[in-house]
Amino acid sequence: MTVFEKEMTLFSVVSANNKLLPVLNRFGIYMGLGDATIEQTCRDHGINVSFFMEIINTFSDENYFPENQLIEFDLSLIIQYLKQTHFYYFDFVLPDFEEQLEKISESNKNESNDFSVLNLFYRKYKSEITDHLSDEDKNVFPYVTDIQNVFNKNMSVQSFKSKYVNRSIGDFEKEHSDIETKLNDLKNIIIKYLPSGYNPNLCNKFLYSLMRFEADLKNHARIEDKILIPKVIELEAKMDKIHEDQ
Numbered sequence: 113m114t115v116f117e118k119e120m121t122l123f124s125v126v127s128a129n130n131k132l133l134p135v136l137n138r139f140g141i142y143m144g145l146g147d148a149t150i151e152q153t154c155r156d157h158g159i160n161v162s163f164f165m166e167i168i169n170t171f172s173d174e175n176y177f178p179e180n181q182l183i184e185f186d187l188s189l190i191i192q193y194l195k196q197t198h199f200y201y202f203d204f205v206l207p208d209f210e211e212q213l214e215k216i217s218e219s220n221k222n223e224s225n226d227f228s229v230l231n232l233f234y235r236k237y238k239s240e241i242t243d244h245l246s247d248e249d250k251n252v253f254p255y256v257t258d259i260q261n262v263f264n265k266n267m268s269v270q271s272f273k274s275k276y277v278n279r280s281i282g283d284f285e286k287e288h289s290d291i292e293t294k295l296n297d298l299k300n301i302i303i304k305y306l307p308s309g310y311n312p313n314l315c316n317k318f319l320y321s322l323m324r325f326e327a328d329l330k331n332h333a334r335i336e337d338k339i340l341i342p343k344v345i346e347l348e349a350k351m352d353k354i355h356e357d358q
Contacts, residue, residue: 115176116169118151118161125150129172131324134204138196139164163189171331182339187260187347190340191253197332198245205325206238212318215311222309230301237298241291255281256340259347269354281344292333295326 116125122145126132139159154161163185169176217227261267299322
């Protein structure tokens with residue numbers, strides 16, 4: 113697959129892969145792209161062009177993952193992007209799933225068919241992913257931001273240690289459930305067990321939406337697991353060394 117370069121126009125990038133549109137939105141870039149290059153657009157929006165390039169290429173090609181390059185970026189860039197991704201999930205993806213499920217349920221032409229199993233499983237999945245993302249927003253991201261503040265001289269090591277007594281990024285990660293596995297289970301229930309009598313086009317649309325979300329979530333998790341967490345672990349070790357020397 114073609115690797116995008118900053119000299120290319122954003123229009124050509126979106127034309128090559130329209131699944132990148134939600135990713136652009138997370139950077140504050142919307143329709144009306146014109147013929148501006150990626151570099152020009154990033155400059156106009158105050159976006160770090162190198163970070164932007166690595167993100168869109170990562171999402172465009174599952175085999176592209178510049179771990180060494182991404183880990184060099186400031187944590188604030190990564191956190192801001194992850195927060196915007198969460199907002200997209202909360203504000204659009206999950207409500208859209210709800211609407212699609214309601215339409216599928218209303219399309220039932222056979223009253224004996226039971227939609228409750230799928231609906232119940234989705235409700236449990238929604239609760240689980242909501243808890244997962246909310247935990248990151250309320251606990252993990254502030255922790256990461258504060259550890260960055262220590263190295264930016266905006267917070268003392270002692271203040272950090274007092275605020276997060278005996279905590280580490282590993283503690284937060286242990287609390288996270290395997291939401292990707294549950295999403296795969298949800299897909300399998302639809303494919304294998306959804307009764308007949310429901311509008312097949314609506315069912316297909318919902319399944320396609322789940323698959324797109326699955327791909328997005330997988331890339332989101334790669335950035336967290338392969339970039340964010342190792343970088344924080346490295347900073348934690350440096351901070352502990354500073355604390356010991358004081």
